[in-house]
Amino acid sequence: MTSDPALPARLRWAALTEDALAARLRTLARWLRADPQRANLLITLQGDLGAGKTTFVRHLLRALGVTGRIKSPTFALVEPYELTLGAHTLPAWHADLYRFDDPREWTEAGLAELFAGPGLKLVEWPERAGVALGRPDVAVRLAAGADDERRDIELHALSPLGLAVLDALRHDDA
Ligand code: ATP
Ligand code: MG
Numbered sequence: 673m674t675s676d677p678a679l680p681a682r683l684r685w686a687a688l689t690e691d692a693l694a695a696r697l698r699t700l701a702r703w704l705r706a707d708p709q710r711a712n713l714l715i716t717l718q719g720d721l722g723a724g725k726t727t728f729v730r731h732l733l734r735a736l737g738v739t740g741r742i743k744s745p746t747f748a749l750v751e752p753y754e755l756t757l758g759a760h761t762l763p764a765w766h767a768d769l770y771r772f773d774d775p776r777e778w779t780e781a782g783l784a785e786l787f788a789g790p791g792l793k794l795v796e797w798p799e800r801a802g803v804a805l806g807r808p809d810v811a812v813r814l815a816a817g818a819d820d821e822r823r824d825i826e827l828h829a830l831s832p833l834g835l836a837v838l839d840a841l842r843h844d845d846a
Contacts, residue, residue, distance in 0.1 A: 681829040683838045687822040693724070694731040696841060701735030703840035704792075708757035711736075711764075712790050713833060714806070716798035719814035724823050725796040728812060729766050732794070736764070745796075746770055749781060755792060763791035775802035809834035 685696070704711045717725035730742045736755050745751040745768040753764040765786060769778075778784055778801045787793055787805070798805050811828040829835040 681835060681838070683827040683841060685823075685825040685827075687818045688825055689821055690724070690727060690731075693728065693823070693825070694735070697728070697731045698735040699843070700837065700841055701732065703837075704736065705757050708760040708762060710833065710836070711755065711757060711762050711792045713810065713837070714787070714793045714795070714808040715810045715812060716795045716805070716808040717812045717814065718798065720816075723814040723816070724825075725812075725814060726768070728814065728825075729794045729796070733764060733766070736792075738764070742766070744768060750783060750786065763789070764794070765791055766794045766796075768796040769800035770797045772797070772800035775800070775804050778802075778804035807831065810837050 685693075688696075704713075717728055719725055726744045733742050733753060736757070738753050738755070742753075743751055745766050749769070749771070750765055750767040753766065755762045755764050767783065772778070783801075784804065795801075795805065795808070798808065798811075807830050809829070809831045811830060813826045813828070815824045817823045827838055827841070829838045
């Protein structure tokens, strides 16, 4: 990993508009494309209803070349995608665990098996899976911002790959 371990494991974006968020996620997508191995990432997204978790995922998947509809997986639990990163293809999974009643559903719904394989995994409401989900590379927290169009977003790195992600994004931290 090229990341300097001394770098802070947290990145804060205050009062970010959706357009500014999309621009930052395009920066992340460029960095992931440069080495498709980097896209084997678990990213969790926490925040209240309407905080912008699905919006974050949509902009990231779009920036990674997903062209079809990107639905919120609130009812389907998980939506599958296929990423084409140069000569490589990689699965992506967008899960929303809001409707989980019991962390045991993680295994019962087949998500444990799915998430054990390679791919980009993006999970809303990760707290509903308890410890079954495992430690994410990046934990994103979204909260209401200065007005309806802005969000305060914090990214926490919890692995070496997560630190490298934050490092890549920090260069775009205007
Ligand atoms: P849920 O917990 O219900 O799944 P969510 O956190 O996934 O909610 P979204 O479905 O992404 O929330 O809804 C966020 C809404 O806020 C979208 O309509 C989005 O366009 C809007 N929005 C406005 N400003 C921003 C911003 N700066 N960042 C993200 N979303 C924003
Ligand atoms: Mg959502």
